[in-house]
Amino acid sequence: MPKIHHAQVDEHGNIILPPELARDLGILPGDTVRVEPNGHGVHLRSPLTTLKRVYVEITNKCNLNCATCMRNVWDVKYGGMSLDTFKRILSNLENLPQKPELFFGGYGEPLSHPDCLEMVRLAKKAGHEVALISNGILLTEQVSQRLVDLRLDMLWVSLDGASPECYMDVRLGDALPLVIENLSRLRMQKYKSFGFSTWAGVPKLGIAFVAMRRNIHDLNEVIKLGMRLGAVEFSVSNVLAHNAELLAENLYLRSMNVAPSAQMSPLIHFPLMDINEQTVEALSAVLNGMNRLELFGGTLNQNRDQCPFVERGSLAVRQDGKVSPCLPLLYTHEHYLDTRKRSSKEFFVGDIHQTSLLDIWNDSEYLKLRKRLEDFDFSPCVFCNSCELANENMEDCFGNVQPTCGGCLWAQGLIRCP
Secondary structure, eight states, X not given: OOOOOOOEEOTTSOEEOOHHHHHHHTOOTTOOXXXXXETTEEEEOOOTTOXXXXXXXXXXXXXXXXXXXXXGGOOOOOOBOOHHHHHHHHHHHTTOSSXXXXXXXXXXXXXXXXXXXXXXXXHHHTTOOEEEEEOSTTOOHXXXXXXXXXXXXXXXXXXXXSSHHHHHHHHSSSOHHHHHHHHHHHHHHHHHHHOSXXXXXXXXXXXXXXXXXXXXGGHHHHHHHHHHTTEEEEEEEEOOOOSHHHHTTOSOHHHHTOOGGGGGSOEEEXXXXXXXXXXXXXXXXXXXXXXXXXXXXXXXXXXXXXXXXXXXXXXEEXXXXXXXXXXXXXXXXXXXXXXXXXXEOOOOSEETTTSOHHXXXXXXXXXXXXHHHHHTOOOOTTTXXXXXXXXBSSBOTTSOBSSOOTTOSTTTTSSOOO
16 A cells, blocks of 8 residues: 655645655755646646656667567667666766666567666666566576566566467467466566565566457456466556558547547546446446546546656656657657557657766756646647648647647557556
């Protein structure tokens, strides 16, 4: 259970946060903090100046060629981050009082990098929490034991099917038995080091699932399989349609057409209840009516028009050292908004070979961009999608210039990254 904190109200009506909570949120004296109404309370956000996560793409090479991957629709130079470049990232962050999490991931397979384990070692030695996402194929006995010994905090494994047929249909490989064997062995290695409990020891295991028409029927089986393997967290994303074939696999075309004015629709409060044939049918009917729904105390669709990368206080470093505000802007790529193709052009805020990572993060123009993303004052291209400006992320009808994020499916909660 999350720890409960209690703030104090002084004689002037000012709210004083507990020092521990302020530290965890990265709030320092003089910071401006966004406070939003959230049902019967408020949502207190971390300040835009706090760097909490750094996505590090140590390679854009991969040992698979998955049907869902953006790598199918780009034309880029493949390469890997040098150990010196990674050490530069660590040295840039060494004086921060609160070390950000380092997330090894991007558009390649981190474990295919020859220096991946050494980079994990250096990051842990420097005091960072470290997460890594993998397809699980290269998780050999030696590699998994090394990750246990290094105390990797979180390992995410992409698993889009619980049967060999379903997995192979998405991942374009027949490696599911091997992945299951690797994760089973990892669980036993954790048991030997930390004891016989699902929650004991590290790395914690998370499962990332990309939902499509062809595999959504397997989601529950994937969750059951993940739990047997010791998974403690699951991340489900829709597929980002890079081509017409994936567009046909789309599970959210109707959701994309819910205009922002839907906030004027009635709010329906649902209690906890048994999930059975009758309740599923009723909930399905309510959802198809595009009403606002508070389910079990949380409002669905409340994360629309919110950049998840800004919410996490994160940035992304590409394998060549270029720095982007988010993973989707690391590379130029095409995807579909409804049936309309959109080109998302890569966008960078700096290069760590020229400027320190903290100087990039604290740059006034980058801070203005994060403020613009927090306010999300962009034209609603996901919902409107009716003019040529929606074809790219270069400008929009509100007068914004690159990056224009009104067509970002991550910001609408449709596409998710762990």
